[in-house]
Amino acid sequence: MSEAERPDFFSALSAAAVDPGAEIHIFEKSAHILSKVKISGGGRCNVTHACFDPKELVRFYPRGSRELLGPFHIWQPRHTVEWFESRGVALKTEADGRIFPISDSSETILDCLIESARDLGIQVHTKSAVREISRNEGPSFSISIDSTTNPVLRADKLVIATGGGVASGGLKMAQSLGHTITGLAPSLFTFHIEDARIQGLAGLSVPEVTVSSAALNLKQTGALLITHWGLSGPAVLKLSAWGARELAAQHYRFELCVNWTGSMTRDMAAALLENQRQSAGRKMLVSLCPFNLPRRIWERLITSAGIPHDLQYARLNRLQLTRLADELTASIFPVHGKSMNKEEFVTCGGVKLDEVDFKRMESRLVPHLHFAGEVLDIDGVTGGFNFQAAWTTGYIAGSSAAKSTA
Numbered sequence: 458m459s460e461a462e463r464p465d466f467f468s469a470l471s472a473a474a475v476d477p478g479a480e481i482h483i484f485e486k487s488a489h490i491l492s493k494v495k496i497s498g499g500g501r502c503n504v505t506h507a508c509f510d511p512k513e514l515v516r517f518y519p520r521g522s523r524e525l526l527g528p529f530h531i532w533q534p535r536h537t538v539e540w541f542e543s544r545g546v547a548l549k550t551e552a553d554g555r556i557f558p559i560s561d562s563s564e565t566i567l568d569c570l571i572e573s574a575r576d577l578g579i580q581v582h583t584k585s586a587v588r589e590i591s592r593n594e595g596p597s598f599s600i601s602i603d604s605t606t607n608p609v610l611r612a613d614k615l616v617i618a619t620g621g622g623v624a625s626g627g628l629k630m631a632q633s634l635g636h637t638i639t640g641l642a643p644s645l646f647t648f649h650i651e652d653a654r655i656q657g658l659a660g661l662s663v664p665e666v667t668v669s670s671a672a673l674n675l676k677q678t679g680a681l682l683i684t685h686w687g688l689s690g691p692a693v694l695k696l697s698a699w700g701a702r703e704l705a706a707q708h709y710r711f712e713l714c715v716n717w718t719g720s721m722t723r724d725m726a727a728a729l730l731e732n733q734r735q736s737a738g739r740k741m742l743v744s745l746c747p748f749n750l751p752r753r754i755w756e757r758l759i760t761s762a763g764i765p766h767d768l769q770y771a772r773l774n775r776l777q778l779t780r781l782a783d784e785l786t787a788s789i790f791p792v793h794g795k796s797m798n799k800e801e802f803v804t805c806g807g808v809k810l811d812e813v814d815f816k817r818m819e820s821r822l823v824p825h826l827h828f829a830g831e832v833l834d835i836d837g838v839t840g841g842f843n844f845q846a847a848w849t850t851g852y853i854a855g856s857s858a859a860k861s862t863a
């Protein structure tokens with residue numbers, strides 16, 4: 458046996474493309490391969506993002522941004538798009554830059570990967586959890602598998618691509634081979650908030666807000682979505698990603714500040730209200746919102762500022778105006794927990810990055826051991842960036858593993 462690989466289809470496909478003669482195996486512990494691809498992007502699979510400048514692209518990775526710059530010069534979203542399109546998968550770019558198959562079905566991506574593996578003669582073993590890896594002289598690896606047909610296998614090259622969760626055992630095996638695992642914490646989650654200002658408003662969204670925590674030095678801008686449990690949407694998910702470790706340390710209890718206007722200061726919001734007072738004094742506050750907010754949120758903010766709904770702008774006094782400007786630009790919400798985002802969630806933390814040579818995605822400690830995907834201390838924000846990191850590291854891991862034997 459010349460070569461054995463663990464999951465991450467892409468590394469196996471890339472290895473086979475470089476060295477068609479290599480014997481390549483994928484071991485998958487579950488009964489179904491690529492199960493995360495299947496459920497990804499709400500069943501649509503957000504394959505990558507239309508960001509083709511590596512310097513710009515790395516800015517979407519709270520962890521791994523420095524290390525991914527080189528790899529993105531080798532394999533970036535343009536390559537991902539070309540790879541799928543050259544295999545007959547038509548892709549489309551949505552207004553926000555996310556790229557999906559035109560079919561809007563992850564099955565299209567799944568089928569393409571499975572067919573490509575079949576064409577390249579890659580051997581896929583399901584219900585084959587890898588339990589242990591040890592190094593032999595040579596060097597080579599002995600791999601113990603939970604399988605009656607192939608309990609122990611010898612491999613010259615190994616790619617660990619078991620994903621980010623502790624449950625996979627991949628991190629433990631990397632550790633047993635000498636690697637350090639950095640602190641694990643969930644990333645891309647939504648915030649639990651119980652507050653009269655948002656109660657009963659589930660489903661409403663605001664196109665651009667700024668969410669922040671001064672105490673934790675976190676700030677993000679983007680759309681906000683009110684859910685049954687609290688707040689979600691791109692702004693919240695980005696904050697959860699950039700603050701994954703800080704928020705875990707707080708046990709997800711902290712004060713979230715929401716600027717409903719996006720970027721206005723309190724003085725700017727007050728000036729706009731003052732302007733309304735002078736130009737539309739006879740209008741009731743509730744019927745004229747000079748900010749880009751859904752009417753029901755505007756009503757709640759007026760209530761929260763202690764102002765009667767039927768008050769006319771002309772009768773708004775200085776104190777009320779200041780309170781409303783405060784509420785608009787710095788609403789404080791106590792957060793008391795988190796929920797995972799249904800569309801996409803990832804793990805922050807994993808194999809320590811300075812122990813990996815990113816030119817080959819190879820361990821600096823164990824020759825011929827490669828890593829790809831979320832098992833590394835790499836994660837991105839939502840939008841196709843997590844798959845892109847997996848395609849890129851998978852491509853480099855697989856092709857460089859194969860190059861050294863081809």
Ligand SMILES: Cc1cc2nc3c(=O)[nH]c(=O)nc-3n(C[C@H](O)[C@H](O)[C@H](O)COP(=O)(O)OP(=O)(O)OC[C@H]3O[C@@H](n4cnc5c(N)ncnc54)[C@H](O)[C@@H]3O)c2cc1C
Nearest residue numbers: 486497498503586587619620625800801830831841843844
């Ligand atoms: C619900 C959801 C939706 C998502 N949607 C998107 C999206 O649309 N776009 C995007 O960019 N990202 C998305 N992500 C994130 C993305 O799926 C991951 O970042 C990506 O799949 C990581 O790839 P990976 O190969 O490292 O790990 P995984 O995809 O997790 O694959 C690891 C595989 O290894 C197997 N395995 C684990 N341990 C063992 C073992 N010991 N032996 C054998 N096999 C093992 C697992 O069963 C699994 O099949 C989503 C995540 C979730 C949870």
